[in-house]
Amino acid sequence: MKALLDKISDRHHMISVADTTLLKDIFSQTGRDSWAYFAPFLACYSLPPKRALYLTEKHDVFCLFQYSGRINSERIDLVIPPSTLTREVKAYLLKTKDLLQQVNMRILWVDSSDINTLNELFGEDIEIQEKENEYIYDPKDVFCLAGKKYKDIRKKINNISNRKPVFFELEEDDVPAALDVLDKWRSVQGRKNKFLFDWGYTRVALNAVGQFDNTDVRSWGLELDKKLVGFSMAGPINQNTACFFVAKTLMGIKGVSEYLRWRTFEMLQNYDFVNDASDLGIDGLKQYKRKLRPYKMRTVYTATI
Template sequence: MESPSLAGTLGGLKVLEPSDLPRYKAAVAKGRQVGWGYYFPYLLARNRPGRRVVLLGEDDGSMCVFLWRRRNHANTLDLLVAPTPMNVSVLRRCLERANDFNRNRTARVLRIDAKDSYDVSRVASLRVRERKTQYVYTPTAFNNLGGRSYRTLRRQLARIAELTHVDVAPYSSAHEPACLALLREWARRHRAQQGTAGGVATAYRVIELVNRFSATDLRGEVVLIDGRVCAFSFGGEIRRGVGCFVEAKSDNEIRGLSYFQRYSFLSKMQEFELVNDGSDAGRAGLRQIKNSLRPSELHKEYRAFQIQS
């Protein structure tokens, strides 16, 4: 598949790269978004050479993030997130650019933070719909697991406490081969059970990117049992005070491990007032795990479609 030519309709845009992090985060700090989809390493992970390209522009002080890809046998352009900080006039211009590129009105706004959804709905040509609910935690709450609300979590953590030789360590490049092997096995099992690979492409890209960022912006943790990597977690800062738990995979054959890895990682993110752990992807098991950690709030992200005239 060809890559986009950054001329004509795409003139003034550039391919998103790690060096864009400071100005992107400055824009999110002004916009005060909390949504999982606004986390910079996640946006960067959507870049997949030969398949899709994330493009960045700036208009009147707002960051404009587009997704170019092949869809329905044609090259298409969508807004990956709403302009940040949100600006209705900028949004209209972004849609005009995407419509000109697509030569129709199929361009969408794929992720819209809850605080921006009303402003997006003011654009008469757009219909706004809710995406899956996201789980947001207060890491300091894990300092005390007493009381009935954490009963399920305590029971699951006790399963891991019964095992011998359980170690938790910061992720390093030395763990990469074992994490990739775990990811391949996780994908194989998920495909056998659910018929899909479970979105592992993002996990592969996060592992690839982790050493290109500071620990503030993207860090990882691994759980080793008898010296074997059995789980990994990654996350970092969306903006000051707000973190993102972007990726987690574990050996699902080890009872309690999925609970333990999330608790372990989230409880260490105490420099953040809030950490967004994304949605449960419609999976009942993941929903149970995330509810057992007692989210402090449920956050909404939205998607917008153009009304076809």
């Protein structure tokens, strides 16, 4: 992998939580608001050796590559489009694809605002498909919970409120209890969904509490009867849009998930919108997210070169 990266870049390194600020600086020039542009997510999404993300720089153009290694199978793809899209960058990507000695190279997440540029640049050399729809909320509207549309959720939240829950800023000392909540959540959800996309990066993010700058991501915990029953994390994608990064609660406590999300939306009211990612095609998650009444849906794409 190093030999290949040496060929295609001036500088490169495997990213980690320490690269969050650097990624934010790079993304600030693109103005994208897809969930994948939340820098802490990408910093935690790199899980070597099976999945490692490498940031490369070539002639002031940044690329984020993903290495995926499985038994008898290895491949390299772009995570998102390069920081700049020009004819020179197109030539560079096509040359990189040839060096990979694989049938194609994917761009895993493509913001809708990049579709026209990619089509104009690559023409028949690229295939773009819809990947998923992300839920975009008005945080003020969700926290207000006004009107009949929020009746069911309002009832569940009131039931938890009557139990005197404690919603607080999560600190390093709280991480072991939060990891325990995550493990218990996984033990239940793992039986329903064989592949839990977010378990790995959520664990990394929890272990990084205290390392993140508060301007990049904030973390909260929720206690009932002096016991941690859930946690959430969120932060800015850009000045206008926040990312609802993670939210996990103990299963079987009616209303606790809704209460945790409601209080987290309260913390995000300074933003115009909150991107709460997709529903991963899971029917139960789709129903749950629709109950929070999204302001709009935003389509994210994937591309193959």
